[in-house]
Amino acid sequence: MEYFIELFLSGLTRGSIYALIALGYTMVYGIIGLINFAHGDIYMIGAFTSFIVATVLSIYGFPMLSIIVLAGLAAAVWASAYGYTIEKLAYRPLRHAPRLSPLISAIGMSIFLQNYVLLAQTSDFLPFPELIPEFDFIEPYAHVVGSAEIVILITTALAMILLTLVIKFTRMGKAMRATSQDRMMAMLTGINVDRVISTTFIIGSTLAALGGLLIASHIGQINFYIGFIAGIKAFTAAVLGGIGSIPGAVLGGFVLGLTESFATGYVSSDYEDVFAFSLLVLILIFKPSGILGRAEIQKV
Amino acid sequence: MKLRVGQTLLAAAIGLTMTLPAVAETIKLGVAGPHSGDLASYGIPSRKAAELVVAKVNANGGINGKQVELMVEDDVCKPEVATNTATKLVSAGVKVVLGHICSGATKAALPIYNNAGVIVMSPSATNPALTQSGEYPNFFRTIASDDAQAKAEVNFALNVLGLKKIAVIHDKGDYGKGLAEFAKIFLEASGKGEVVLLEGVTPGAVDYSAIVQKIKRSDADGVIFGGYHPEASKIVTQMRKKRMEIPFISDDGVKDDTFIKVAGKYAEGVYATGPQDNSANPLSQTAIDAHKQAYNEDPGAFYENAYSAALALVNAIQVAGSTDFDAMKKALQSSDVDTPVGKIHFDESGDAVGVGFAMYQVKDGQFVEVK
The missing domain is CATH 3.40.50.2300 (Response regulator)
Structure with missing residues (x-):
């Protein structure tokens, strides 16, 4: 039973990270119907920004809590700036182009960001400081779950509750929902669609940066390539849950994380990805639009 | 396969007729490896190591009074060339070979040497099967195998x-x-x-x-x-x-x-x-210095392993008193020799004990x- 709980917690931790990144994919898809392949690299940029800020602050001897908050803020702001700029430069000019063009543009941005960080920083792995301290009260259970895992779970839960509140109860949230339902109609009712789209990119990037900070601090290392695999997995989670649906992305992240964790634990980690992607194929066969996805209606 | 056996027999026959007059004067040491082509940089340092060791041995009066003669052959690291190289060396009356360099070429050449009773020692072929399969009782190496x-x-x-x-x-x-x-x-x-x-x-x-x-x-x-x-x-x-x-x-x-x-x-x-780490070994320093003196540059890949192999072979011939296959094999397995890679002898399968x-x-x- 203890083993089951251990695997469950490990799966939840993984799942939270996937979910945080998957939200960015799904929100952007919901609003402009674009799969933003550069999103995984925004996660990487977030991890690098928090790395730089945390390293500098720890040299000046700031207390741990203020380092984690400041690094998180800096990562969120910096990554959002990237997300915003990418949308403005690479996607907005292609808003009315055929669907394939922004997709190619997104892949290009992903390659650009990876190589930019490779050149501007390093190709080597960098040691990420351990920002999440080991809590004393967790010590008796440390062999089951670490404090970093608990912090990841709680932070993810809070971020998701906050996001739900924003989308449900704020003016911007309402505008986002309207744009997602029908962009033209939203425009006609006076919603500034461009601003809504920019906000979506900013929120998505913030969540990805948060994920970058948390997971980098948990595993203790980063390099320019981490966004690729995390991005692919998160994209899978978004599709699994139903792309375009926010609860779907969260659910997809957890389902994917738990599947991987249990596949490793009870079968073999050699087949971790085989199980994850077989599950994806199965779900898409029976529910082509994902677990919580709406069937797409062809608008005429 | 049939062809290869035929080739080998022919080679052995030619080898027998050709060795007779030369055997009294010199000991022939074959050196085989890539000396041209893409992978020449793997083979040339070994050739230089052999040359330096042989020059030193000859200057000191040779092995048991006999001078050592080097027979250098290129195999370009290709298995199909290596069989020709081996045949050529065997027919020239070589009984001891330092080489080959690449595992594939070594594997192709070994049966030819084995049929002719030639001792082969590679400074660089790391394929585990070369020693572990037991198919090549004539094979030794001064480098650790992949496993x-x-x-x-x-x-x-x-x-x-x-x-x-x-x-x-x-x-x-x-x-x-x-x-x-x-x-x-x-x-x-x-x-x-x-x-x-x-x-x-x-x-x-x-x-x-x-x-x-x-x-x-x-x-x-x-x-x-x-x-x-x-x-x-x-x-x-x-x-x-x-x-x-x-x-x-x-x-x-x-x-x-x-x-x-x-x-x-x-x-x-x-x-x-x-x-x-061999840097603390004075012999390693001696070997590198000898190379710097002769060529005015740092030695290349496998140089120390080749230098050690040459020393081990020379020592084995000295202890065995001849290039007789069984006597040499016994000498390689029982007699310790100081080399740049440490004090080594060889185990049953042909791997150097003390290297790795x-x-x-x-x-x-x-x-x-x-x-």
Whole structure:
């Protein structure tokens, strides 16, 4: 039973990270119907920004809590700036182009960001400081779950509750929902669609940066390539849950994380990805639009 | 195959007729390897090593009064050329060969030498089967085979640390998986320990805590990891965070300063194998100095291994008193010789005893050799 709980917690931790990144994919898809392949690299940029800020602050001897908050803020702001700029430069000019063009543009941005960080920083792995301290009260259970895992779970839960509140109860949230339902109609009712789209990119990037900070601090290392695999997995989670649906992305992240964790634990980690992607194929066969996805209606 | 046997017989026949007049005056030492083409940089240092050793031996009066004559042949590292090279050397009456360089070429040439009773010693062919298959009783080498690391890790785990249950983890890559599979074979053959887990992890995954929990559940008292440092540091970090303090033994893909930099305090106590450090050996310095003096540059790949092989061969001929196959083989296996790679002799299968990988451990942020 203890083993089951251990695997469950490990799966939840993984799942939270996937979910945080998957939200960015799904929100952007919901609003402009674009799969933003550069999103995984925004996660990487977030991890690098928090790395730089945390390293500098720890040299000046700031207390741990203020380092984690400041690094998180800096990562969120910096990554959002990237997300915003990418949308403005690479996607907005292609808003009315055929669907394939922004997709190619997104892949290009992903390659650009990876190589930019490779050149501007390093190709080597960098040691990420351990920002999440080991809590004393967790010590008796440390062999089951670490404090970093608990912090990841709680932070993810809070971020998701906050996001739900924003989308449900704020003016911007309402505008986002309207744009997602029908962009033209939203425009006609006076919603500034461009601003809504920019906000979506900013929120998505913030969540990805948060994920970058948390997971980098948990595993203790980063390099320019981490966004690729995390991005692919998160994209899978978004599709699994139903792309375009926010609860779907969260659910997809957890389902994917738990599947991987249990596949490793009870079968073999050699087949971790085989199980994850077989599950994806199965779900898409029976529910082509994902677990919580709406069937797409062809608008005429 | 038929053709090859025919070729070999012919070669042997020609060899017999041609050696008769020369045998009294000189000892012929064949040197075979790539001396031209893409891979020439692997073969030329060995040729230079042989030349330097032979010049020294001849200046000191030769072996048992006989001068040594070098017969240098190019095999371009290609198996199909290597058979011709071997035939040529055998027919020239060579009884001792330093070479070949590439494993594939060596494998192709060995049957020809074996049929002619020629001793072959490679400074660089690392394919495990060359010695372990038992097919080539005439083959020796002064370099550790590809599975030597796995063997060093397993021996260390079982005999030095006294571990009984070992989890073998790898990164699914050629290098890591190959190493893990050799480790499993050695562990099972030893009878002293068992493999409680053999699994591959996906490189670059965001989290390895599931596999760490699995290692814990397998009740292993040690982990052998085949792969590179990014995964090793993640796994070690998560193991230590889960309060698992069991030994972590890895390979020269992990024996890298980046590993210590990234894993930080969690790297402490981790074991990793790495090539032996010969720099403290005065003979190694002598060999390198001789090269610098003759060619005014630093020696290239496998130079020290080739220098050692030449010394070992010369010593064996001296001890055996002739180039007779059985006498030489016995001399190689029983007589220790000081070489740049250490004091060596050869085991039953032809691998050099005393050459190979040393075990290092992270102590205070540095890899320190475990004596």
